[in-house]
Amino acid sequence: MDFKRVKDYFSWLYYQYQIISCCAVLEPWEQSMFNTILLTIFAMVVYTAYVFIPIHIRLAWEFFSKICGYHSTISN
Amino acid sequence: MANPGGDAVCNGNLHKHEKQSDGSPSGNCAKNGIVKEAQQNGRPHFYKPIVESFEEAPLHVMVFTYLGYGLGTLFGYLRDFLRSCGIEKCNAAIEREEQKDFVPLYQNFENFYTRNLYMRIRDNWNRPICSAPGSRFDVMERVSDDYNWTFRFTGRIIKDVINMGSYNFLGLAASYDESIRTVKDVLEEYGLGVASTRHEMGSLDKHEELESLVAKFLNVEAAMVFGMGFATNSMNIPALVGKGCLILSDELNHASLVLGARLSGATIRIFKHNNMQSLEKLLRDAVIYGQPRIRRAWKKILILVEGIYSMEGSIVDLPQIVALKKKYKAYLYIDEAHSIGSVGPTGRGVIEFFGLDPRDVDVFMGTFTKSFGAAGGYIAGRKDLVDYLRVHSHSAVYATSMSPPVAEQIIRSMKFIMGLDGTTQGLQRVRQLAKNTRYFRQRLNEMGFIIYGNEESPVIPLLLYMPAKVAAFARHLLNRKIGVVVVGFPATPLAEARARFCVSAAHTREMLDTVLENLDEMGDLLQLKYSRHRKSTRPELYDETSFELED
Numbered sequence: 001m002d003f004k005r006v007k008d009y010f011s012w013l014y015y016q017y018q019i020i021s022c023c024a025v026l027e028p029w030e031q032s033m034f035n036t037i038l039l040t041i042f043a044m045v046v047y048t049a050y051v052f053i054p055i056h057i058r059l060a061w062e063f064f065s066k067i068c069g070y071h072s073t074i075s076n
Numbered sequence: 077m078a079n080p081g082g083d084a085v086c087n088g089n090l091h092k093h094e095k096q097s098d099g100s101p102s103g104n105c106a107k108n109g110i111v112k113e114a115q116q117n118g119r120p121h122f123y124k125p126i127v128e129s130f131e132e133a134p135l136h137v138m139v140f141t142y143l144g145y146g147l148g149t150l151f152g153y154l155r156d157f158l159r160s161c162g163i164e165k166c167n168a169a170i171e172r173e174e175q176k177d178f179v180p181l182y183q184n185f186e187n188f189y190t191r192n193l194y195m196r197i198r199d200n201w202n203r204p205i206c207s208a209p210g211s212r213f214d215v216m217e218r219v220s221d222d223y224n225w226t227f228r229f230t231g232r233i234i235k236d237v238i239n240m241g242s243y244n245f246l247g248l249a250a251s252y253d254e255s256i257r258t259v260k261d262v263l264e265e266y267g268l269g270v271a272s273t274r275h276e277m278g279s280l281d282k283h284e285e286l287e288s289l290v291a292k293f294l295n296v297e298a299a300m301v302f303g304m305g306f307a308t309n310s311m312n313i314p315a316l317v318g319k320g321c322l323i324l325s326d327e328l329n330h331a332s333l334v335l336g337a338r339l340s341g342a343t344i345r346i347f348k349h350n351n352m353q354s355l356e357k358l359l360r361d362a363v364i365y366g367q368p369r370i371r372r373a374w375k376k377i378l379i380l381v382e383g384i385y386s387m388e389g390s391i392v393d394l395p396q397i398v399a400l401k402k403k404y405k406a407y408l409y410i411d412e413a414h415s416i417g418s419v420g421p422t423g424r425g426v427i428e429f430f431g432l433d434p435r436d437v438d439v440f441m442g443t444f445t446k447s448f449g450a451a452g453g454y455i456a457g458r459k460d461l462v463d464y465l466r467v468h469s470h471s472a473v474y475a476t477s478m479s480p481p482v483a484e485q486i487i488r489s490m491k492f493i494m495g496l497d498g499t500t501q502g503l504q505r506v507r508q509l510a511k512n513t514r515y516f517r518q519r520l521n522e523m524g525f526i527i528y529g530n531e532e533s534p535v536i537p538l539l540l541y542m543p544a545k546v547a548a549f550a551r552h553l554l555n556r557k558i559g560v561v562v563v564g565f566p567a568t569p570l571a572e573a574r575a576r577f578c579v580s581a582a583h584t585r586e587m588l589d590t591v592l593e594n595l596d597e598m599g600d601l602l603q604l605k606y607s608r609h610r611k612s613t614r615p616e617l618y619d620e621t622s623f624e625l626e627d
Binding site: 016018019020021022023024025026027030034 | 140547
């Protein structure tokens with residue numbers, strides 16, 4: 001029962017995606033091509049985020065803590 | 077106007093002709109209270125306020141619309157590339173091998189659009205029907221095996237589809253019943269073809285009868301009928317104006333007016349849709365500067381407008397146009413193709429809608445194809461104008477005159493609307509149409525759709541915006557046995573695709589409720605309820621900076 005509702009929701013979501021992105025008017029092979037490209041881009045974005053964001057956050061943290069630490073020593 | 081070589085500066089004396097004799101019109105226009113009163117008073121001082129809305133779409137809708145077109149364009153380029161490589165077979169028109177070195181024929185945007193965007197959703201247009209276009213009709217089912225390049229009929233017929241697309245405002249386009257008997261009688265007596273033009277031997281007593289009836293209906297001096305509505309515009313405008321004349325044309329005018337204006341050879345200037353400031357600026361410039369380079373005054377200035385604009389559902393702001401035309405002494409040509417029979421308390425068009433004097437408009441044009449359920453068009457106005465056109469119009473000289481059964485159908489419809497058939501059914505139909513229009517528009521507004529136009533116009537555009545929604549909307553509604561007309565790019569701006577409903581007096585409340593219920597579901601499924609009751613995209617106030625300073 002609950003499973004069916006989730007399934008309905010996802011099919012509704014996919015239909016909305018098709019209608020709004022205009023890929024509903026494409027032919028099936030074009031649609032799969034578009035979906036593949038979009039998924040690839042999305043996956044790459046997620047992977048890049050996973051790999052690089054922790055590093056950037058750590059670097060930024062070090063950078064700002066250094067500035068803040070520097071300032072704090074001056075004020076003292 | 078019968079004297080084109082006359083006074084060049086003054087565009088005609090508008091009030092010079094005598095008042096109409098009271099005898100002829102009043103007898104048959106007993107119900108035409110407002111117009112008569114207005115005429116007797118000389119100047120009516122109350123005009124109906126114009127309630128029109130052109131709500132702006134939310135930003136995200138426009139973004140996704142353009143993204144959708146962008147995606148279609150990208151895949152279009154891909155497909156065109158595949159076709160030119162020979163990987164894919166090209167079904168569209170292409171140049172022959174020996175033409176390849178000449179100027180390319182199919183490379184402009186319109187061809188690209190037709191080939192790569194329109195073709196994908198072409199099944200929603202030009203659906204063949206196989207019954208009279210009454211309030212319900214039968215649609216022939218067809219399928220495509222090659223993504224809409226060709227169609228194949230399955231042989232099945234989709235019965236009793238509710239017709240929301242035909243311009244059958246008063247429900248007079250219907251299959252044969254007893255009330256059309258007079259048309260059959262005329263057919264038996266006169267036959268179908270006339271085989272001559274009005275100018276030569278093709279004038280029948282039916283034409284004379286129809287013309288006097290049209291003049292009576294419109295409360296003008298004279299009228300002339302033509303066999304084709306489109307040609308009425310495109311062939312008569314060139315007879316009225318020519319080189320050295322100026323045409324001021326609304327930007328959304330119908331193709332027939334545009335063609336007529338171009339054929340006339342006159343200079344054409346376009347004003348913003350229904351925007352009086354824009355029109356006044358053009359009029360003032362025309363009067364002040366005259367013709368370009370030689371600076372002579374224009375021979376004539378003709379304002380071309382329509383009564384109801386078929387894509388926007390807006391009604392022309394006639395009181396202001398008449399005021400401007402009188403102020404600057406221009407002529408006014410009004411195309412009442414959609415408004416005749418459908419607006420005004422007794423169906424006499426925008427003149428009656430605003431309660432104006434018919435003598436304020438110089439040329440009335442209208443068609444019999446919509447409210448009257450027939451074919452053809454008319455030009456009406458002062459007698460000298462009509463007499464001039466009888467001699468000079470190409471439609472009168474070269475075109476075969478109107479078929480007598482068609483004329484009889486128009487006579488029958490017009491008498492029906494005027495109440496000359498001894499019943500009040502015609503009037504009831506006009507009232508029913510106004511009632512249906514208000515009901516339909518009000519319910520759509522309440523549901524939160526963006527609809528354009530005047531609240532009393534029976535043409536109701538519902539904005540869809542995204543191309544995929546256009547296709548899905550029409551397909552889903554046909555599955556639910558509702559036939560709608562969707563309109564896309566060449567007829568509207570690219571981003572403003574819409575569905576256009578035409579309410580008819582033949583629609584019952586149950587039919588409208590069925591349609592509205594389905595539209596409500598569609599609106600939720602396709603997320604079409606964009607309305608936030610925002611400001612209009614065409615605000616009343618004109619952009620002040622584009623004006624020169626007043627003296």
